[in-house]
Amino acid sequence: MNKRRNQCIHCNYSYCIKAGITSQNKQRYQCKKCKKKFIGNYSYRAYHKSTNHNIQQLIKEGVGIRGISRLLDVSKTTVLKKILKIASKVVKPPIPKNITIEIDELKTYTQSKTNERWVVAAYCRETKKVRISTKTCV
Numbered sequence: 001m002n003k004r005r006n007q008c009i010h011c012n013y014s015y016c017i018k019a020g021i022t023s024q025n026k027q028r029y030q031c032k033k034c035k036k037k038f039i040g041n042y043s044y045r046a047y048h049k050s051t052n053h054n055i056q057q058l059i060k061e062g063v064g065i066r067g068i069s070r071l072l073d074v075s076k077t078t079v080l081k082k083i084l085k086i087a088s089k090v091v092k093p094p095i096p097k098n099i100t101i102e103i104d105e106l107k108t109y110t111q112s113k114t115n116e117r118w119v120v121a122a123y124c125r126e127t128k129k130v131r132i133s134t135k136t137c138v
């Protein structure tokens, strides 16, 4: 038996047992540690390990859901579900409850209407500090 197939894709535990066959006649395995089932060789690209990382990178580059779907050859529904799953793992930054922060935003253009820019200013009442961030929209 192939060593790679024996290794759990979720927790990398090395002891997995056979757990039946899929409808496409592929061997299914179950991890003895985390009890999750998986297939040794996925043919659908959405289940590859690198798909979540690729989706994250494409979102950072500003690619839309349809674009990600076309580029990764994965359905739009799967892309949306993966984005929600990735977003649920994001840890919110700690903001103390006794501090009041005022946030204001401004949309402007530089040189021409094609160069749209956002200016976001955050003001903390207690510390009287202002943080300004600018973002270019493509």
Ligand SMILES: [Zn+2]
Binding pocket: 008, 009, 010, 011, 012, 013, 031, 032, 033, 034, 035, 036
């Ligand atoms: Zn496992």
